[in-house]
Amino acid sequence: MAVRRVTLLAPAGSLKAAHAAFAEGADAIYVGLRGWSRGGQKGELSRDEMKDVLEIARGSGRGVWLAANIIPKPEERKRLMGHLRALVALGLEGVIVNDAGSLRDVSEAFPQLLVSASVGCGALNEGDVLFYEALGARAVVLPGYLDPSEVAAIKAKTSIQVELMVHMVQQFVQLGKCFMPSYFRLRPSRTEDVGVRLTGSVKRGGVGVCFSICQEPWDLYWGERKMDRRLFPAQQVSRHGDLGDFLDAGVDIVKLQGRSLPPEMLAPLVRRYRAAIDAWEDGLDRPVDSEPAPLPPMWTAVGR
């Protein structure tokens, strides 16, 4: 794939979604291999589908990344490496991993791969990015709720690519730091080709993953007194309006969340960000359909 200054990286949870993403201008897509990604079977591809996707990408000069973003148990590492080897031979360009051990193992075994530290690695500051860089990462994913100034400060310290998840759902608990679902329900499940997965563990799910308990209403008690019924706060983050500021800050890879998105929802999303990147590359401030959308003041680093 030809190297672009900015890469638009789109999710694809099916062959149709992959077609839609490429058709709308994604430079690369990320996909999950059944049983080996956070997000569950619904958004994962079989090995045959992976081959098809890689062939489509090869034919159109685009890239495919594998979201291998669960933490493999010691006995699973070998199998994951075997899958990676086969996929690299078919033209896999990048892989997204979810912990320091996997990152180093994969980057050492496959120096030709663009190894990226998943948003689940929890990188938030320049120290994090430098840490993953030292382990061999060639990109680190940052959450889209950071400010452009934070990204610029991080980018100034690192020589690897900064991947910003510009379109994502920000749940109450930070990605990669949530053990709530498994506290309430942990269900071992056997999956095709992988063995036992602990459904309910966000980091090690593989099937069904998190039970989204944070999206249900909860009663808030002060001692034994019920004070309120409420949802945990969550918000849709979409940095389309200030994408230019992020690109000015040095973002290399514009990443969209949503392997579960159907093609008809994915297509306009990819189109919108493609247009925004193109506008920025053409020297325009931002596309005419967009205004900056600052995050609400409560969502700040110090809490108020």
Added chain:
Amino acid sequence: MNDFELNTTISNLKNLRETDLSSFDGVYLGNIYCRLFEQNFLERLDDLKEGIQRVKDAGLLAYVTTYAAPRNSFLPKLRKVLEVASSANADAVEAHNLGVLRIAHEEFPGLPIHVGGFANVYTDSGAAVLEEHGARRITPNYELSLEEIDELAHGANLPTEILVHGKMPLGISDYCFLLDYEEKWGVNCPTLCQLPLFVKRDTWAMRSVGKGIMSGKDVCMLEHLPRLVASGHRTFRIEAAYETPAYRKEVGGVYREAIAAALSKGLYSVADRWWATVREHAPVGLCNGFYFGKTGMEYLGAESGMLTPFTLHATAVE
């Protein structure tokens, strides 16, 4: 010299002064969740110096913990915290964030580093990487079973620290939703998160501490201490960042005695008074966390039938 270490967490100087530390061998100073936590050691460097000195004067190990999810803007203050830890001869710093681990290792090479439970150490290969970056002790991710922890410990050859009692950390947020209630309740930050606040659904409960969420039930490994010591574990933590001095003193006293008993050659059994003490301090009940490969809020053991979950009897909905 002790043949085990029992430590705990204290967030500020006021709490440290009020806590009887006689049951503990070490103290982690600081609150990892929020910069606005009342008089957080990590924001008050003079308090931190005094805290380290006070702990050392008591003949204990003084550790300094650090924020679990620091943004770039936290780093200047965190560097100062590390400077204080280093100059005041703290026995170690605890890093939950790998950026902080890197800074501590590169800029303060003499300072031993413990890796905390939010650092997501799930495997021996993860632990090995962190060891190369200066880690001297690891708290494995709370989701791991004892079997997985043992495998990790043997594979990585690093000492592990085990949470044996207290509310288990379950998540960290950028958002403090308790601030929504300042006006309504007439209680302001930083008092809000120190109230006994729980979010509940049916028989489920979690402790809300604003930007952090913890298990509603207290992890309790009293019954299972012989299993832990038989596997070679010798460093134990009572998580008490949001607990009272009485909690630390009384629960700490139980575990001091219980761990010593588990390490002795005699028969081990949990004394009734130990149960009474831990139950008294666990209004929502007890659990074993993930140590037995089960759902985190389950309790496994002889006493499981006696550990009823809380009952919902709300007095008012406002």
